Amino acid sequence: MKVVDIKVTSVNVPFEAPLRWSLGVETGTTRGIIEVVTDDGIVGIGETYGGNAIEHAVATARPFAIGLDVTDVGVLLHRFAAFCIGYETAIPAVVRAGIEMAFLDAAGKALGLPVYKLLGGKTRDTIPFGAYVFYRYRDERSGIGGESDAEAILARTKELCRRHGFEAIKLKGGVLPPMDELDAIQAIAAEFPKYPLRWDPNAAWSVETSIRVANQLMWRRIDLEYLEDPTASLEGMSQVRKAVPIPLATNMCVVNWDQLAPGIRMHSVDVILSDLHFWGGFQQNRKMIAVAEAFNLGIGMHSDRELGVSTAAMLHLAAATPYLTHAIDSHYHDQVDDVITRPFVYEGGRMRVPDGAGLGVELDRDKVEKYHRLYLQAGAVNEFYDPRRPDWTPSLPVF
Secondary structure, three states, X not given: OXXXXXXXXXXXXXXXXXXXXXXXXXXXXXXXXXXXXXXOOOEEEEEEEXXXXXXXXXXXXXXHHOXXXXXXXXXXXXXXXXHHOOOXXXXXXXXXXXXXXHHHHHHHHHHOOEHHHHOXXXXXXXXXXXXXXXXXXXXOOOOOOOOXXXXXXXXXXXXXXXXXXXXXXXXXXXXXXXHHHHHHHHHHHHHOOOOOEEEEOOOOOOHHHHHHHHHHHHHOXXXXXXXXXXXXXXXXXXXXXXXXXXXXEEOOOOOOHXXXXXXXXXXXXXXXXXXXXXXXXXXXXXXXXXXXXXXXXXXXXXXXXXXXXXXXXXXXXXXXXXXXXXXXXXXXXXXXXXXXOOOOOOEOOEEEOOOOOXXXXXXXXXXXXXXXXXXXXXXXXOOOOOOOOOOOOOOOOOO
């Protein structure tokens, strides 16, 4: 079960309509499909971000992985230890995560066990997801999208909850002036009074705007599950949290080990959104979650446009993590396709944890080739740009 080869293939999968956020527009996702090949012919698959920089980083990581047994995940991470230093970026956390994922998939296939068994077993068979609601531009070809006010956002929310059975809701904000988005939040809260509701402006607001909006939430008696990253930086989040009694969550200001301890000391957040890629894989996420549990911080799970391989990995991690109690995020319902043979389906707002060996998913080679060609034609998706506002520059704070 020794590794003899490792490679990565970048793919672009479009969205059904462009998603707007505080720093740009997401027209699709560029992902890197990692394959680890063993001397006995097993191919383990992983997924991370894609593009030239990722491809170069995987090539840099190659000599650290070649020759290892795929069960030696701890040894692999030990070999990557120098790259956990913040300024050593040659093999970033997202690449280490994708390679570890492929190792665990190969190990599970070799042993005939699902990845959750390698993590200690699953505590649940299905994982709840939230309806991830975006302001969207209208797709010029299909006419899908175009949500730009509270009425349209409520209609989109109702559509997603009806179609997929979601019982938690998250609005991606930071796009319109905060009071306009607050009207959308109020409409959603009135329509779904028992559903946990989150609002994520992606650090678009200044500290003073964050405090003002949070006070409006309380005056309007809107009870958020949490307010996610209203402002930037540990200091900014700490100031907001001291001023208002609304739980704050993050996937922006606490995303690595250098930020974890100061974030806890400063009480910058109440909920940390774990991320398989940002934190560097399964083991690093589990270590972070153990620290969070010790300090009674909540745990959710962030999404950044994962395809089916990473979605499977997220399900395995969530199934093996009973402390993760918040419904997790996913862009899955906005993607037009996937690169696995059996794409996931929501069942009552949940996805079923795969029970097959390894991650329990297989690549559709024709789809990988199709979307690799799209990547070669178009290049990586740039989410930090708005083609409909070419003179606009992403900069924080927005409001």
